[in-house]
Amino acid sequence: MRALKAALWRLAQAVPVALMVxxxxxxxxxxxxxxxxxxxxxxxxxxxxxxxxxxxxxxxxxxxxxxxxxxxxxxxxxxxLGWSFRYNASVASLIFDRLAATLLLMGLALLLAVLLGSALGVVAATTRQGWLRRLIGLFATLGFALPAFWLGLMIVVLFTLKLGWLPSSGLDTMGSDAHGWAYLRDVTVHLVMPVGCLAFSYLAMYIRLMHEAVRDVSQLDFVRTARAKGSSRRRQVWRHVVPNALVPVVTLTGVQFGALLSGSVTLETVFAWPGLGQLALAAVSSRDINLLLGLLFVTSLFVVVVNLLTEAVHGWLDPRIEHGARR
Structure with missing residues (x-):
């Protein structure tokens, strides 16, 4: 019952935000x-x-x-959502025709960045091997330093033009009539470079954030108590430290969901990805106000929904947050 009331309260708070948007x-x-x-x-x-x-x-x-x-x-x-006079089609149909491609790209990139970045952050904070910690730190520094569009162009030159291993553009092979597993393999091959490039751009943030969170949580009293009771190092890390260190990671993930859309505009252009980024770029170029309004409205609603889910996950990871919100 409390969870239902909390969900309804969050939904009520989201309504004026949507109206303001x-x-x-x-x-x-x-x-x-x-x-x-x-x-x-x-x-x-x-x-x-x-x-x-x-x-x-x-x-x-x-x-x-x-x-x-x-x-x-x-x-x-x-x-x-109105009518696009440029495309002579409804705005809703244009958006939802391309929404799946963008969510696939964003979702996989964000999932990869969160999982790999969090794992590397835990390793960097807990390992006793100095060379491994420095190697992860170097990897994170490169993630901060390399622009996503430049990295995208470089891997296209390497893996497509030089080695010929991966396709450089599109969601699937143009003119292909593949079905079933063959089509899934084709899409997967096309996903490798854009997903990897977008994930690498955000990976460094999760490495640094998880590294600092693990170090801070490791100094708290309940972890020291577990250590004094003779709990193994692995149990301390995965049972006590990591679940509590995930709270700031969840917060960043919710924030990054909105930022990923702006980042995907650049990479969708580099890799000719048929998603919302390409559609937004075309709408801006042609001053298609109805299409732009529809894109902004849909993406803003997604951000609001993700923020609601982020708060729910916060309450699940740390019930004190939920109790504090009710007070």
Missing amino acids: VVLNFFLLKAVPGDMADVIAGEAGAATPEFMAQLRSQFGDDQPLPAQFIAYVKKVATFD
């Missing part, structure tokens, strides 16, 4: 100079004032800003 997205995008009529006129080379007025009337940009906002809110309230 809708308002800010709309007015910030409307404040940007230029619209799709300007882009179409530029592509045509010239356009008469009558033609420009007709375009703006078709796009709904000739209405006063408050009227445009009310119409937009009514559509969002009915889960209608």
Whole structure:
């Protein structure tokens, strides 16, 4: 019952956040100079004032800003994200056609970064081998220092152009009619470089964070008590230290989910990945406001949902957080 009340309270807190996102997205995008009529006129080379007025009337940009906002809110309230005049398709269909590719890339990259980074952080904090600790530290430093887009270009040059081991672009082989396991293998091969590159960019943060968290938790009284009772070193680390050190890692994971979308825009361009990043870039270039609003709304909702899940995991890992929130 308490868990249900806590979940409902978090959901109630998320509603005004979602409403604020809708308002800010709309007015910030409307404040940007230029619209799709300007882009179409530029592509045509010239356009008469009558033609420009007709375009703006078709796009709904000739209405006063408050009227445009009310119409937009009514559509969002009915889960209608509008129409993309650039693609001549509904915004919802465009987004959900590419959402799976982006979530696959982001999810695998984040999972790899969290698991490998946390494991290396634990090893760095607990190992007695100085060379291993320095090697992990060097690996983390490289993760901070190398830009993701540069690393992506370099591994394309190495593994595609030089060695010919991995495909450089796309979700699958163009024109392939593979099915079942053959298709799964094809997609997996295409995932290796973009997932590895994106995960490497965030890996260093988890190594450093887990390393510091393990060292701090190891000095707490309950760990010293377990040590005084004769608990083995391995049991101390995995039973007492690691579960408590995971709390800041979970926090960072929730924050990184939103940041991953902006990072995936760059890598989706480098690897020609058919995801939301490529779609957002095309929407910005063509001033497709309806598509941009839809993208911002959907991704903002995902961030809100992930934050709710992060708080729930916090309460599960450390019940004191949940009790403190209720007080």
